[in-house]
Amino acid sequence: SFASDNILVEGARLSGVIDLLDVDTQEKTIFITDYKTGKPSHSWRGTLEYEKIKLHHYEQQLMMYYLLVSQSDQFRDYRITGARLSFVEPDERGEIIALDYDYDETKLATFRRLIGAVWARIMALDFEQSTDFAESYQGILDFEADLIA
Numbered sequence: 009s010f011a012s013d014n015i016l017v018e019g020a021r022l023s024g025v026i027d028l029l030d031v032d033t034q035e036k037t038i039f040i041t042d043y044k045t046g047k048p049s050h051s052w053r054g055t056l057e058y059e060k061i062k063l064h065h066y067e068q069q070l071m072m073y074y075l076l077v078s079q080s081d082q083f084r085d086y087r088i089t090g091a092r093l094s095f096v097e098p099d100e101r102g103e104i105i106a107l108d109y110d111y112d113e114t115k116l117a118t119f120r121r122l123i124g125a126v127w128a129r130i131m132a133l134d135f136e137q138s139t140d141f142a143e144s145y146q147g148i149l150d151f152e153a154d155l156i157a
Contacts, residue, residue, distance in 0.1 A: 010077070012024055013080065017075055018120055026042070026076065027043045036085055037086060038077055040077065041094055042091070042094070046095075048095035048097065049063055050099070052109070067109070071115065073091065091108070121156045
């Protein structure tokens, strides 16, 4: 596992622990793996509302890991090649599922803005009512978009 130092993202101090970093010191690359318990998902799309929300949070977690590693002094000269969710419990057929994830610069930039917006609201003690948004996957996306608008 990898425990990051405190890093600064859009004014927010962040740190975290990552399950596994596959570090290639020759190529100066890193691949991030996060282990998950519970019912595995077979794709990033999700079928049920609950699964879409869960996968959205997992994607945000992987983006957080990207920020932690990419801003770490220890890996300053490294390139992150991707990430994976590796479910530790088998699916209904007894198979172990892993979902690979490719980082997208546009999503990472939006996520950075979201971190900054949330941090600014916390520091201002400005807690907008999320009850103004639907209790759904789309409602979460709308709430996040409203925060960074």
